[in-house]
Amino acid sequence: QKMGADIEGVGTSTLVIRKVESLRGVEMDNDPDRIEAGTFMIAAAMLPGSSLQIHHCNPKHLGVFPAYLEKTGAKIHHEGTTIRVDAPDLVQPVNIQTAIYPGFPTDLQAQWATLMTQASGSSVVEDQIYFDRFSYVPELARLGADIRLEEHGAVIGGPSQLIGASVMSTDLRASVSLVMAGMAASGRSQVLRVYHLDRGYEKLEHKLNAVGARIQRASEHE
Numbered sequence: 001q002k003m004g005a006d007i008e009g010v011g012t013s014t015l016v017i018r019k020v021e022s023l024r025g026v027e028m029d030n031d032p033d034r035i036e037a038g039t040f041m042i043a044a045a046m047l048p049g050s051s052l053q054i055h056h057c058n059p060k061h062l063g064v065f066p067a068y069l070e071k072t073g074a075k076i077h078h079e080g081t082t083i084r085v086d087a088p089d090l091v092q093p094v095n096i097q098t099a100i101y102p103g104f105p106t107d108l109q110a111q112w113a114t115l116m117t118q119a120s121g122s123s124v125v126e127d128q129i130y131f132d133r134f135s136y137v138p139e140l141a142r143l144g145a146d147i148r149l150e151e152h153g154a155v156i157g158g159p160s161q162l163i164g165a166s167v168m169s170t171d172l173r174a175s176v177s178l179v180m181a182g183m184a185a186s187g188r189s190q191v192l193r194v195y196h197l198d199r200g201y202e203k204l205e206h207k208l209n210a211v212g213a214r215i216q217r218a219s220e221h222e
Contacts, residue, residue, distance in 0.1 A: 001193045004024045012080060034061040035107045039082065043180050044085040044117055045074040054083045063102030068094055072119065091115065092214060093123035093158060095143060110136050110177035117145040119158040126153035136174035139167040143181050143189065164189040172200045179204070183213050
């Protein structure tokens with residue numbers, strides 16, 4: 001509309017768009033991605049003693065997620081569009097059940113399961129949006145995680161000493177959860193089929209390497 005478009009019904013279930021003679025250029029800033037922010041917040045909480053600042057966030061978009069992360073013992077501070085996460089010395093187990101916004105996002109449950117592999121006790125991850133979204137479970141098990149599928153979701157025993165291995169990613173969120181697990185594992189991990197990552201995370205390895213990770217993207221032919 002700022003460009004001069006004729007659009008009616010914004011905020012409703014029906015949009016009526018009429019042709020206009022021309023559109024003008026404008027400057028705009030996209031809303032930050034709450035799932036990317038949540039992914040980095042979980043990654044920060046996985047590593048004891050770590051502290052991570054995430055810029056260009058909107059805390060109001062995160063729904064109930066920060067409250068769940070704080071239950072693990074993580075400390076969350078936000079000022080304006082910057083969030084800082086201080087990792088707990090010992091991750092506490094927290095059960096989650098996904099729900100529509102502002103509930104716990106289904107797009108963060110795989111990452112949460114990875115975090116729970118480092119928790120000091122058992123936890124359950126249930127997905128009420130996509131019931132079969134657990135393709136990452138056998139791959140986390142390859143890395144040494146005590147994780148199994150039951151009727152309602154993943155049951156995770158922690159803490160697990162993850163050990164580097166070659167694993168296969170099957171979708172976007174599974175991919176990033178395996179990268180996170182590889183960061184926490186001892187030794188070298190290889191995550192295959194990471195092209196899924198680029199649909200949801202821009203330059204993920206560069207951002208994580210900037211805060212101390214050691215990630216190298218290999219070509220498909222290596």
